[in-house]
Amino acid sequence: MNKHKEHEEVLREDDNSIVSESLDMVMNWKPVSDVFALKNFMYASAFTNGGSAVYINAHFRKVLKLKNHAFMASLIPVVLTPALVGGLLHHQFVQRPMLLQTFKCPVCIEMRGGLVQFFSGIVYPMMLAPLAGFQFAARLYTYPVPDARKPLSVVKEIAKITRPFLSKLYILAGINIIAGVAWTHWEFHNLYTVAAKMAQMEEELKEHHKGKLSL
Numbered sequence: 001m002n003k004h005k006e007h008e009e010v011l012r013e014d015d016n017s018i019v020s021e022s023l024d025m026v027m028n029w030k031p032v033s034d035v036f037a038l039k040n041f042m043y044a045s046a047f048t049n050g051g052s053a054v055y056i057n058a059h060f061r062k063v064l065k066l067k068n069h070a071f072m073a074s075l076i077p078v079v080l081t082p083a084l085v086g087g088l089l090h091h092q093f094v095q096r097p098m099l100l101q102t103f104k105c106p107v108c109i110e111m112r113g114g115l116v117q118f119f120s121g122i123v124y125p126m127m128l129a130p131l132a133g134f135q136f137a138a139r140l141y142t143y144p145v146p147d148a149r150k151p152l153s154v155v156k157e158i159a160k161i162t163r164p165f166l167s168k169l170y171i172l173a174g175i176n177i178i179a180g181v182a183w184t185h186w187e188f189h190n191l192y193t194v195a196a197k198m199a200q201m202e203e204e205l206k207e208h209h210k211g212k213l214s215l
Contacts, residue, residue, distance in 0.1 A: 015100055022099040026194075034193050037186035038095070045090050046083040048117060048179045052172050053079040053125035060133040063161045065142040074132045078125055086120030094184055098191060110184045117180025122173045130158045 029035045037044075057078040061067075066074070094113045097103045134154070137143040146153035162169070 019096055019099050035190050037183060038190045041090055042087040044183050045086040048176060049086040049121040050079055050083040052121040052176060053082045056125045056129045059165050060129040064133045064137040066136055069140050070136040078128045078132050082120050082124045089116045089120055106188055110181045113184030114177040114180035117176045118173060121176035
C-alpha cells in the first residue's frame with residue numbers, strides 16, 4: 001500500500017515537473033505569436049469571466065436597489081473571484097492535460113474548456129451575486145429579502161429576479177462556451193506549432209551532426 005502511494009507521489013512530481021518545464025518553455029518561446037493562446041489564457045479567461053460577472057452583479061444590484069452602497073464589497077467576491085477561479089480551473093483541467101499529452105480526444109478537451117468557461121463565467125457568478133446582494137440588501141433595508149431559514153423562498157426570489165434577464169443570460173452563456181472552446185482550440189494550434197518547430201529543429205541538428213561526421 002505504501003509502495004503504491006510512493007509510486008503515485010513520484011508520478012505526480014514527474015507530472016508537475018513536466019508541466020513546469022513546458023510552461024517555462026512557453027513563456028520564453030520566440031516568436032510570441034506561436035504561443036500567444038498558451039501564454040495568455042489567464043488574461044482571456046479573466047476578461048470573459050469578469051465581463052459576465054460584472055453584468056450579472058449589476059443586474060442583481062439594480063433590482064435590490066443597492067445603488068452605490070457596498071459596491072467594492074460585492075465587486076471583490078462576485079467579479080474578481082470568478083475571474084481568478086476561471087484561470088485556475090482552465091490550467092488544471094484543460095491546459096495541464098494538454099501539456100502532459102494525457103488526452104485521448106482533443107475535441108473533448110475543447111468541450112471541457114467551454115464547460116469550464118461556462119461554470120466560472122455564468123454558474124459561479126450566479127451563485128455569488130444573489131448571496132452577496134441579499135446580504136447587503138438585508139443589512140441596508142433596500143429590498144424585502146426572504147428569510148434565509150426558508151431556502152425555497154430564497155430560491156423562488158432568485159428565480160424571480162433572474163427571469164427578466166434570462167434571455168441575455170443565455171446569450172452570455174453561449175458567448176462563454178464559444179470563447180472557452182475557441183481559446184482551447186487556439187491553444188492546441190499553438191501546441192502543434194511548437195511541436196512541429198521543435199521536430200524541425202531536431203531534424204536540422206541531426207543533419208548538421210551527420211554533415212560534421214562525413215567531413
